[in-house]
Amino acid sequence: MPAPISATTTPAPDDAPPPATMVEVRDFSFYYGAKQVLHSINLQIPEKQVTAFIGPSGCGKTTLLRNLNRMNDLIDGIRHDGDILLDGTSLYDPSVEVISLRKRVGMVFQKYNPFPKSIYENVVFPLRVAGRNGRAELDEVVERSLRSAALWDEVKDRLGESAYGLSGGQQQRLCIARAIANRPQILLMDEPCAALDPVATLKIEELMHDLKKEFTIVIVTHNMHQATRVSDYTAFFYLGKLIEYDRTAKLFSHPGNPQTEAYISGLFS
């Protein structure tokens, strides 16, 4: 629907001082085998802001997102050039422990994926794998995380029950609670609302406003309305290239690139 898009939220005004950079992507190229999927990406993701990656399918936005916590390492035959810096340190430095990197950079997936365990055990999973098993601490983390994920009131009476008893939207919020239980610095969200209905989507979006007070959020989304609603910065990818990156309000109202304009006005998807 090529209707004009108006931001329903009010991101920081254009003239506000730029926030500190959390992640810096430098000349980053990425290959699956012989196929290059990212071409020399340069990008700075600001701290405690929501940054949205948009673009048509296959544009590389999810690949870049999954490189921010090196989830792509699980795939065979990958290769990259350039670098990604987190707080000034390269993610690919040989001394970086991938496990501890992933503790710093949490992730929420497109399809909600709670473990076949109780709600309680799902939330405390990151603590348990870190060897923290103190009952008091776990209880406190469960309540804090579920409150942050706006799920506490709905599940506080059935923490011991299976996570699969929850609705889809609740399960996704549980996954968010689980991802923030260990207080990562960055929260990556890969189309977190793709499998949810509009009501659940709205809840997650509201949640993101609260979460960005504490976390730096990077979200991949297909839904441009969502990008305008939740994000402060938006990066538009097309065919593995970063076409445009700017404040969301600016990118949607005055796109600097004709491809961006064509995309946000719905000429292709």
Next chain:
Amino acid sequence: MPAPVPERFLVSKSTLRFDRLMTFVIRFGGIAIVLAVFGMCLFILLEVIPLFKSAKVEAVSTVPLSSSSEKKSLPKIFGLDEWSLLPFTYDGQNTVRFIDRTGAAPTTEHSVDLPAGAAVTAWRYHPGDQKIVLGTSDGQVGSFTVSYETDVDAAGQRTVTGSIEMGSFYPLGTPGQPISDVDFGGSGEDQLFAATQTTPDRIELHALLLKQKRTLMGSGEVEEIGRIDLTSQLKGRPTRLLVPRTGDAVVVATTARTVEYFFREDDTLSLRQEFSPMDGAAGGSGEIASMDFVFGDVSLVFTSPTGAMRLWSLNVPPGSDQRVFVYTKDFDVLPAGATLFAASQRNKSFLTGSQATVTLRHATTTVTRWEEKLPFTPTSVAVDGKFEHAGFLDDQGILHLYEIHDPHPEAGVPAFFHRVWYEGAARPDFVWQSTSGNDEFEPKLSLVPLIFGTLKGTLWAMFFAVPIALLAAVYTAHFLPADIKRIVKPAMEIMASLPSVVLGFLAALWLAPLLENRVPSVLLCVIGIPAAAMLTGWIWSRQTARVRSRLRPGLEWLAFVPILIGTVALFWNLGPSLERAVFDGDFRQWWPKTTGTSFDQRNSLVVGFMMGFAVIPIIFTISEDALAAVPPSLTAASAALGASRWQTVSTVVLPVASAGIFSALMVGLGRAVGETMIVVMATGNTPIMEWNLFNGMRTLAANIAVELPEAPVDSTHYRTLFLGALVLFGLTFILNTIAELLRQHLREKFKLV
């Protein structure tokens, strides 16, 4: 009328027809499979059920044995031929009559040539060799033999003719005094007559030892080598006298409630044992009402006047080196002391009874196979040589022929599943020994050692296979890079297709001799390899991320392989030194000396390795599938939350895959339980009951494979093998049912919905 449907919406006739045909074929196939399985179970069940049936004994005909002239005097002895067609009677004087059972042929009479001037005063019939032993009024003992000849004419009609053959008479004891009881034993060189003789002031006991010379021409002259008066060694007056068929002993029951057991050594006869067989029997004071041998002449059945019945068998008690009679069993109580007794010449069954109550019992299992109150008063009983007919002679001189249908007297739940005290054994035990070269051999059919062997083999195999297969599956599914997994998985599946006969062959001819000499090396490796693996892992985990990043995740095994090879080489060669230092230089000697159990070349270690080798690919493949089927979204979630690979596997993957892994274990267990060829070839097939790793076992499956070709169809042995198959089926059925229930439970617990 509805409007016609346009043709393009119609389904073609051939599609519908084919659909119906395929539906029918598939339904038929499904039902046929179910029926086939049920049919097999039914067949096995039908083969097995007769084992648990009790005997059927039915009256078939009556034959008057006394001729009209001697109505008042009953025949002293009667006997049956093999087919029970031509019973004979002996009147206790000069006449043996052969009486056609059907009355078709006339009765033939044969005359017994007694020494001049002698009358018969004692007699004894041995149905085994159809010998009648006689004692005379003037103190002589002798015998004659009834022999039958069977002709089968062209029409298949069987005609039996009887004749008698006289043996020699020997004077015994005090000349001129009448013999009151007599018995004879001996089939080979050594022969023995024993007799009691009534003299005016006492009853004497005499024995006559004979030796039959063997020449190149066959049996030669019989020579008297000793006459022994045993009277002085008796506690009381002798009441019953028995000589076993080996002719090496005299067993005498006395009025003093004791039994004296005299044993022959060359030309002497000495008292070996004196015992009170019915001591403490309920309701009596230890008197002996009857004493008889069961088939084999190794066990004695005693009854007391109150009807208590006991079995005493010859065996070597612990701490002794002589065979003596030992009290082994009790039977159900009879109404009174036995007045009838006839032992089967085929098995350990015997017919006994008091007054009109007769009963068929089995000496080994002590089970009463049949019992009935007869409508007449039997005075004596005989069983034919095939254990197919029993004849009861009533007080009117009429022979009542009964058909015995008891094909499996030695079978039954106690024989298969309880400890049984067999003749010659020092204690009751579970024994499987189904065949032997000896005619008097009694099959021992306990399934317990076989079940034990099955479990033992399975357990050792699983002990070896499960850790390797599961760890390999976990590593392949969640650690190895995909390109290497593409090689490993099919390779393991090829390993599963190795025929077990090849594995058994390797086990028996290559692995067994190899391991025999290198047990300490194997023990070192079993401890050393996991230790080396864990140590390597620990050292690796202490390295910095910079060092570890040199190897791509999933390729760490490249670093471990040289260490593994080095470890095996080291421990394998260290084995002999350990053997010298700890095991006195030779483990094969040290193990039996230290533990008291045997060391065999074909042992559970070999089977454990080889059957483990057969089971590993099955467990590996199925559990790898289950592990790899865990949704990547869960492993990704776990990884994204900062879990290490091992934490992901142990906390997320294993619980989710647990149902599948459990199935894998059960399929592997089922394979190990039913595995036949490896076990047949590599275990030595000894049906023993020891958990000892260094001796063999006999499993149910191997037992069937080894013995079924030699078991006559429908024999007890044959049916018992089918029972073994049924037990095996039951075993796997129970295992699978438990497994399925647990699996359902696990699946419910970790279902991904």
